[in-house]
Amino acid sequence: MNVLTTGLGWNEQQPGGLNRYFVDYTNAMKEFGHAELGLVVSEPGVKLHTNLNVANTVTHATGLLSRIRSVRQHTMQALKTFHPDIFNPHFALYASMVSRQSLPDHIPIVTHFHGPWALESKMEEDGKPRIVREARYLLKKQVEQLTYRRSDRFIVLSEYFRDILSNSYGIDHRKIHIIPGAVEHERFKPHQDRGALRQRLGIESGQKLLFCARRIVRRMGIDRLIDAMQAVVQAHPGTRLYIAGDGAMRSDYEAQISRLRLQDYVKMLGRVSNDELVEWYQAADYSVVPTITLEGFGLVTIESMACGTPVFGTPFGGTNEILGRFAPDLLFKDGSAEAMSARIVEALNGRLAIPSREACRQHVLQRYTWSSVAAAVTEVFQDAREMRRKGGAIG
Known part of the structure; x- marks a missing residue:
């Protein structure tokens, strides 16, 4: 046609x-x-x-x-x-x-x-x-x-x-x-040498990397994720959060990071290229989708999973539908900073059954x-x- x-x-x-x-x-x-x-x-x-x-x-x-x-x-x-x-x-x-x-x-x-x-x-x-x-x-x-x-x-x-x-x-x-x-699964796929990639991106050995790719606007819940990092780094000081994207709230969130003294733990990358986006997905231990409303699908969720990286997300909209049918433990209890930090810390403590990187990719290949x-x-x-x-x- x-x-x-x-x-x-x-x-x-x-x-x-x-x-x-x-x-x-x-x-x-x-x-x-x-x-x-x-x-x-x-x-x-x-x-x-x-x-x-x-x-x-x-x-x-x-x-x-x-x-x-x-x-x-x-x-x-x-x-x-x-x-x-x-x-x-x-x-x-x-x-x-x-x-x-x-x-x-x-x-x-x-x-x-x-x-x-x-x-x-x-x-x-x-x-x-x-x-x-x-x-x-x-x-x-x-x-x-x-x-x-x-x-x-x-x-x-x-x-x-x-x-x-x-x-x-x-x-x-x-x-x-x-x-x-x-997802374009031939582009979004696991890296052949993830260790070398993490080293090139400046991620130190033993650090846990959280990655969030979002438009920097209020409904994306990024301010709550930044708040949640206070409890996360208190429990696991080796954890880092990198946020990719740009938008109207960027300067506000940078000020929030400074106010909470999280500069050593949270970094805003700004707009990244498509190739850089893939690499951050590949390098991350977990991706996070903190959107609080109007998440119609969550393309970033399946992009990350196609790269082998599990995703934590709020229990709303399309994110709820994707993760709820795959691994419900990856869903936060709600959209609050407290719920985000509690679930992330639980995972970092080894108390959650996190799907393997291969299981994440296979789920995408079978359905998306x-x-x-x-x-x-x-x-x-x-x-x-x-x-x-x-x-x-x-x-």
Whole structure:
């Protein structure tokens, strides 16, 4: 099938879970045999270095409305030159100007729901006046609902996001298909000489390394993890926490580390490259996912496990679904700093049955591969096309 996809940004310029998913998803669908054309909003005029058929819709510096119009313009052009069988948006805002009437009747809209954009934005605008936050939230949610109203089918990565899509946006459960995310397991894999890698990264012999890769925003719970390190290093002074990522709260968390006198134990790495990310996963003893809300899947969880590294996580959203079905002892009791430190110390004391590094990887290979995702998505596409062909209701 010819699949026209619209995303958010390009992962090389704008790292993040949705953008990483979009790249790997597009590649997987290509390998499965589909012809893919992806449209993303990247830096103005930037040429995307990829062998995938993905275009940057932004040619020059412009405002948000112009960027949305540009995505629509490229979509309309693709109808004439690419002749898509499926329209597959991944971000509501940039698909908002592509109306149902602008597409031929036979082309279904199958939307990937990667999370409640309006609610996520509201939570990350914590410093703004409440009336401003509420107004922006309502406007963004209207955009989302406008876009979702047109969709024939939805793909979500977890039961958690299925429930949000149904309860918050009024989408019929029968339209929603749960297809978990996946990992590029040939890239995310155990290191051949982990000891040498740890030495190169400056990890001393005998040190226990905790690693956290998150966008540095409030809902990710990083402040609680930093707090938890006080009790962890008191019990195990040889433990170190490295945090990769960037975001609005970075300076606040660096100040928190200083205030708690944890500079020797906690280090913020800032943004790391994809290759560096893999190495930190490989080198770590444990990864930590401290997110307190809106964790739709937890791509970092399966990336770490694919590298052989067990993951501790909060019992919320997609993290709960992944770890709860694999090794429930890896879940914190709740999202508090106390719960995090208690479970980590318990593990460092040798009182938890931690899955082996090989067991972590095998769990991912059995359940979270891109070939299985591509096959499942293709079934949804075929079903949506058939319903459009028959002119029947999607449900």
